[in-house]
Amino acid sequence: MNLLTALARLLIFPGILFAIPAAWFFLWVERKSVAMMQGRIGPPFMQPFYDFIKLLGKGTPPRTGIVGGLMRAWPLIAVSTAAGAVGLLPVLPSSGGFQGDLILLLALLEVPSICIIAAGFTSRSIFGEIGSAREAVLSVSYNVVFLLAIISVAASQHTFRLEALAQAPATPLRWVGILAILICLPAKLHLNPFSLPNAEQEIYSGPMVEFAGPELAMWELSHGLEWVAATGLVATLIAPQMAFWGLSALVFVALSFGIVLLLSALAAATARLAIDTTVRFYWQCTIIFAVLAVSSALFMRLRS
Amino acid sequence: MSYEIPMGPYHPGLEEPYKLDMICEGETVKDAKLHIGFNFRGIEHLAETRNYIQVIALMERVCGICSFIHTLTLCQAMEKLTGLTPPPRAQYIRVIMGELERLHSHVLWAGIAAKLMGFKTMFMTCFEIREKVMDVLQEISGNRVNYAMNRIGGVNRDIEDPQLVLAMVEALEKEMTRTIIPIFTTSKTATSRCAGVGVLTTEKARSLGVVGPVARASGIGQDLRKEAPYAAYGEMDFTVPVVPDGDVRARLLVRALEIMESCKILRQALSKMPPGEIAPPGDGSKFSFVTGTAMARVEAPRGEVMYSVSWKEGARMPSRVHVRTPTYVNMPAVRFMVQGARLADTPLIQAAVDPCYSCTDR
Numbered sequence: 001m002n003l004l005t006a007l008a009r010l011l012i013f014p015g016i017l018f019a020i021p022a023a024w025f026f027l028w029v030e031r032k033s034v035a036m037m038q039g040r041i042g043p044p045f046m047q048p049f050y051d052f053i054k055l056l057g058k059g060t061p062p063r064t065g066i067v068g069g070l071m072r073a074w075p076l077i078a079v080s081t082a083a084g085a086v087g088l089l090p091v092l093p094s095s096g097g098f099q100g101d102l103i104l105l106l107a108l109l110e111v112p113s114i115c116i117i118a119a120g121f122t123s124r125s126i127f128g129e130i131g132s133a134r135e136a137v138l139s140v141s142y143n144v145v146f147l148l149a150i151i152s153v154a155a156s157q158h159t160f161r162l163e164a165l166a167q168a169p170a171t172p173l174r175w176v177g178i179l180a181i182l183i184c185l186p187a188k189l190h191l192n193p194f195s196l197p198n199a200e201q202e203i204y205s206g207p208m209v210e211f212a213g214p215e216l217a218m219w220e221l222s223h224g225l226e227w228v229a230a231t232g233l234v235a236t237l238i239a240p241q242m243a244f245w246g247l248s249a250l251v252f253v254a255l256s257f258g259i260v261l262l263l264s265a266l267a268a269a270t271a272r273l274a275i276d277t278t279v280r281f282y283w284q285c286t287i288i289f290a291v292l293a294v295s296s297a298l299f300m301r302l303r304s
Numbered sequence: 305m306s307y308e309i310p311m312g313p314y315h316p317g318l319e320e321p322y323k324l325d326m327i328c329e330g331e332t333v334k335d336a337k338l339h340i341g342f343n344f345r346g347i348e349h350l351a352e353t354r355n356y357i358q359v360i361a362l363m364e365r366v367c368g369i370c371s372f373i374h375t376l377t378l379c380q381a382m383e384k385l386t387g388l389t390p391p392p393r394a395q396y397i398r399v400i401m402g403e404l405e406r407l408h409s410h411v412l413w414a415g416i417a418a419k420l421m422g423f424k425t426m427f428m429t430c431f432e433i434r435e436k437v438m439d440v441l442q443e444i445s446g447n448r449v450n451y452a453m454n455r456i457g458g459v460n461r462d463i464e465d466p467q468l469v470l471a472m473v474e475a476l477e478k479e480m481t482r483t484i485i486p487i488f489t490t491s492k493t494a495t496s497r498c499a500g501v502g503v504l505t506t507e508k509a510r511s512l513g514v515v516g517p518v519a520r521a522s523g524i525g526q527d528l529r530k531e532a533p534y535a536a537y538g539e540m541d542f543t544v545p546v547v548p549d550g551d552v553r554a555r556l557l558v559r560a561l562e563i564m565e566s567c568k569i570l571r572q573a574l575s576k577m578p579p580g581e582i583a584p585p586g587d588g589s590k591f592s593f594v595t596g597t598a599m600a601r602v603e604a605p606r607g608e609v610m611y612s613v614s615w616k617e618g619a620r621m622p623s624r625v626h627v628r629t630p631t632y633v634n635m636p637a638v639r640f641m642v643q644g645a646r647l648a649d650t651p652l653i654q655a656a657v658d659p660c661y662s663c664t665d666r
Contacts, residue, residue: 038428126309130331130647192422193493200316201420201651271493272422274648275331 013249014232015087022086022253023224024048026231029257030264037268048224055217063210066124071211074119075218081111082225089232089252090166101160102150109229112222113139113188116197119219120207131206134275135197141282142187142194145289149180152293153237156300166236173296178237180289182259185230187282189223191263193270194278231259306334311650313342318654320661322635326642326650333642333650338635343665351625356382356456356591359622364450366627367663369412372405373604374611374663375454378625380534380600381613385593388457388584390535396577397459398535400469401444401451402602403566403573407476408437409605410559410566413658414484417556420652421497426487433479440472456591458583466574473567485560489553498553502641502653505550512637515630516607517562518657521555523548528603539576540569552649552656559658593617597624606630606658629663 009015014022027048035042063071085108113135120132154160156173168174187194198205211219235255242248273281306329313321321342327335347366351359363378364371376398383389390398415430438448444463445451453459463469488494504514509522519526527544529537545561547554593615601610607630614624634657641653 034424038425039432040428126307130309195422196648199422199648201422202648204316268425270423271418271426271491271497272648273493273496274646276646277496 010084010087014089014228014252016083019083019086019225019228020221022228022256023221024052026227026256026260027220027224029260030227030267033261033264034268037265048220052217052220055212055220056214058213060213060215066210067122070122071119072215074115074122075211075215075222078112078115078222079218079225081108081115082222082229084108085229086225086232088162089229089236090162102154102162102165103160105162105229105233106147106150109188109226109233110139110143112226115222116207119211123207123210125209127203127205127209128207130203131197131199131209134203135207137275138187138194138197138278141279142184144286145180145282146184146188148286148289148293149177149184152177152180152289152296155293155297162236166239167241171296171300173293173300174237176289176292176296178234180285181234181237182262183285184282185234185259185263186266187278188230189226189263192267193273195267195272196275196278199272227260228256231256231263234259305329309647311654313339315651318651320659322659322661324638324642324650324654326647328647331647333645333647336639336642336650338639340635340661341665343661345666347666348625348627351622353621355620356593356622357589359625360454360456361450361452363625363627364452366666367629367660368449369409369660370405370604370606370609370663371450372401372453373602373609374627376402376535377600377602377609377611378613379454379456380602381598381611382456382591382593382615384598384600385596385613385615386456386591387594388591390458391581391583392536392578393462393580394458394582395536396573397453397461397463397582399537399540399573400463400570400577401441401453401459402535403569404437404441404444404469406566406605407563407570408434408441409658410563411437411476413559413605413655414488414556417552417652417655418488418494420655421494423491423494426484426494429479429483433476433484436472436475440469443468455583458581460583462582463574463577466577469570470574473570477564477567480560480563488556488560495553497649497652498556499551501552501649502645502656503550504637504641506548508640509550509637512633512640514607514634514637516604516634517555517558518607518634518637520544520546521558522550528601528608532601534600534602536573537569540572542569542572552652555656593619604630606660606663607634609663627663627666629660629666631657631659631661631664635659635664 028045032042085105088105117132117135120128152173156171157165157168190198208219235252239251239255306327309326309328312318312323323339325337326333351362354362360375364375366374411430411434415427418426442448445453445461453461504522506523509519509524525544525546530544542565545558547557595617597612597614599612601608610628612626613622616623638654638657642650645653
């Protein structure tokens with residue numbers, strides 16, 4: 001039964017069966033909401049799905065001097081890890097068995113970013129390499145805040161188990177952690193003002209420059225899944241506990257949708273920051289959140 | 305270790321085809337080499353095969369943004385060779401069209417600058433405003449790009465509804481003061497991309513001989529509309545915005561202030577426009593040129609445009625038409641602007657010059 005539940009979580013909800021349509025849906029919400037904020041009509045509802053199918057049907061032009069196997073492998077690894085991360089989210093109550101923990105989720109969320117860095121260098125394009133270097137610098141900068149946030153959330157409940165964290169009541173330290181995660185999400189999802197690794201006006205979209213056809217389709221899908229996983233992580237931490245599983249799923253989707261809208265509004269309202277400004281911003285955040293996290297932890301210790 | 309990044313001739317960061325090879329160390333640009341000529345169409349040579357009516361239509365195709373300015377400068381040069389003076393109303397219409405063109409060019413530039421900063425919402429806002437100016441231009445001339453307004457000794461069409469232009473001026477001023485100027489000057493993300501970026505000092509600007517908003521943003525207060533007034537500019541009361549900082553933010557500020565000044569000029573021109581003819585009597589198909597070379601200079605949105613036209617008496621076609629465009633003068637400065645800049649800022653630095661290769665290569 002435990003195996004069945006685990007498989008159902010991984011393959012049905014919030015796993016692949018839910019995650020892939022949700023990825024297209026979130027990509028559409030982001031594009032549509034940004035378009036509406038900019039006074040444009042935006043894409044039709046099915047556009048991300050059509051884009052995916054269209055790209056799958058296209059061929060890849062010959063690329064001399066590039067290792068084709070690696071070029072195909074990176075997007076596939078990114079898709080599978082992002083889907084795995086979504087499958088780990090404790091949206092529904094579990095009846096035991098393997099549930100995963102925050103550290104595994106964190107690792108899975110980080111793999112697509114590593115794949116992007118590797119893909120840029122594998123492409124052997126100067127624009128891809130610059131994009132990868134930017135992604136690496138960005139990753140090092142925001143991940144310090146992100147890790148701090150995750151540790152704050154875990155420390156607030158004295159556990160790394162996702163299920164326990166989702167069920168635990170909110171504490172000040174946990175809210176500090178959630179806020180820190182929200183600050184990291186635009187960088188993680190390559191949104192403005194931290195969209196510099198894939199800046200098309202500067203470096204032709206950076207690491208993605210040599211990708212086309214099914215490989216690009218996989219990158220798009222992995223990006224969508226990252227949206228679901230990242231917003232879902234925040235949604236599970238914010239969502240109140242529900243007795244009925246259907247209601248839990250509904251609240252999860254609604255909260256994720258709200259976070260997508262929030263991030264889209266931020267992306268629409270800002271320009272792209274340069275790399276040094278971004279790094280400075282995240283290191284300043286690191287100091288602020290480190291102080292907040294330590295003081296919250298001390299406060300909780302004193303109260304208990 | 306240094307490496308070379310090619311930017312162009314086809315690049316999403318460039319408006320038009322040119323190439324800039326940048327030698328970088330990490331994210332810092334150490335030097336740059338500029339290559340132009342990708343858009344050469346031989347228009348100056350073609351001009352020598354066209355008669356005095358056709359040559360106006362031909363030179364209008366030099367640029368899609370400042371097409372009116374090109375025909376205005378050419379017609380002013382040809383008017384010197386024919387001894388014709390346009391009637392006062394035509395002079396005012398030339399001022400109005402010139403300023404409308406400046407408005408749409410500057411707003412277009414603001415949009416492109418916003419796009420290069422990754423600020424697509426501002427890009428859309430700017431283009432929405434530009435559309436209003438384009439609508440007015442279409443209403444006056446019947447065209448959106450090549451207006452066919454100028455002729456030797458006057459203009460082809462009258463402005464029948466000045467209220468239409470005034471309503472647009474009101475809307476544009478409101479939008480500029482309410483949205484565009486505050487966002488460009490106060491948004492943290494936008495100012496972080498502009499302030500202190502691509503600096504061209506006053507001394508360097510003077511030694512390179514830059515013109516237009518690029519010169520005015522480096523503290524050089526030059527503007528032909530003031531220094532050598534043409535059309536009806538001598539009767540207009542306006543100031544020439546000058547900012548000494550020399551960075552991208554200064555260029556942005558100069559253009560924003562110029563938009564406000566253009567609105568001021570438009571109001572004056574529309575209210576003071578005298579009644580009367582818009583072209584000399586006759587069907588405008590026969591002109592007699594004297595032998596010689598005439599030169600005319602006009603302040604285009606990007607800076608000084610110069611036409612030198614040579615004619616032989618009795619000829620229907622010019623023996624030489626030479627054009628000097630502001631981009632040709634301004635682009636060498638880009639090399640000095642990008643030295644020491646971040647790679648991420650280079651598209652914006654180049655765009656801050658507002659390069660037009662349609663004009664430059666022609």
